[in-house]
Amino acid sequence: MSTKIVKLFLVVFFLQIAAFVVASERIETRDFSVVYQKAHELAQKYGSQGVLIVYDIDNTLLAMNQDLGSDQWFTWQETKIKNGDFTDVVAKDFPGLLSVQGILYALSSMHLPQTETPALIAQLQSENFTNLVLTSRGSDYRNATVRELERNSIHMAGAALEPKKGFASTYLPYDLNHISDSGLTAEEVKAWGLGQPRPVSYEDGIFMGSGQHKGAMLRTLLYKTGSHFPAIIFIDDQVKHLDRMEAAFVTRGVELITVRYGKEDDAVLRFQNSDKEDVIEQWNDLDLLLKELFPAERAYERDFLVDITKGVKSLE
Incomplete structure (x- = not known):
């Protein structure tokens, strides 16, 4: 050629x-x-x-x-789970984190x-x-x-x-x-x-x-x-x-x-630089309430949580 x-x-x-x-x-x-x-x-x-x-x-x-359930909070939790750091996490795996996020979407208002x-x-x-x-x-x-x-x-x-x-x-x-x-x-x-x-x-x-x-x-x-x-x-x-x-x-x-x-x-920057104590305490309080309201053996099954969140109204 x-x-x-x-x-x-x-x-x-x-x-x-x-x-x-x-x-x-x-x-x-x-x-x-x-x-x-x-x-x-x-x-x-x-x-x-x-x-x-x-x-x-x-x-x-x-x-x-609030910070609990925010995009920056989710990223923080997701990163900890990916890195195998399970201190102060709301779930032990990603599907569990999604389930918790679903509860927070259902309960929370946004601005x-x-x-x-x-x-x-x-x-x-x-x-x-x-x-x-x-x-x-x-x-x-x-x-x-x-x-x-x-x-x-x-x-x-x-x-x-x-x-x-x-x-x-x-x-x-x-x-x-x-x-x-x-x-x-x-x-x-x-x-x-x-x-x-x-x-x-x-x-x-x-x-x-x-x-x-x-x-x-x-x-x-x-x-x-x-x-x-x-x-x-x-x-x-x-x-x-x-x-x-x-x-x-x-x-x-x-x-x-x-x-x-x-x-x-x-x-986002304020949250990233914080000690996260507020969101840890808020989740622990909510976690305790959920365990009181629902049987412990079912409280973190993903499908069950989805059913719960569909029927919960927003808290103003």
Whole structure:
């Protein structure tokens, strides 16, 4: 093969790749109005209906009213369990931690990190931007999640990704034996370290991702719903989720803006630097109450806890 042909081949090859690579931008902010501004910038190029806005919940749309059960508390507990440090942990394994978190979701109220957020979201919805909540929470906690979003005047259903009503039950986001049926590739599965899928659910604009790769989850949801948007804005407080979203869309021909929202950073840092005595004492008190109310041999069985949390109202 001559040198000219090789050069021509390489030019064509890289042009084909470039056609699928669209500029991406990452923003760091503590002001939710930046999302509103960026949405309008993208709408000038693609129209509002060509822009999908994807929101995280914990420490983004909402934050716990106390440290116990907060995102930073969960990370602290998860890290201790992973490292085999079982002092002051609420459970001996990850499923047990999830069960305890479910109780705390059910019992706790949440607040807005920024009071203007609901109005900004509602305004974007009125301008025909499509919105989606993409949370790492599992489907068992949908009721408590919806309750707190609506109590804080955040409503997703009206401008939700079609089909707005979603799907009737939980489902597996992908099948490792037939990965292309979910819009992913075998190379992506390997690169992202995707394992056996866990059940997810989508309903009324809220996707419960069960702790799985958020970029992969959004890809599978868009594939399942037959949706395509030339531009996406993704807002989350954790850098790892922004990284994963960028990895999932870097070659998809989508203009992606990722927003690292840090309004709760001070609260997170305060907790990380604390001695954790308050949350340890609070959990011990609640643990004692649960053991008094429910038989000890059943109190930490995951399915039993899920049944309990579904029927418990929020404590204001």
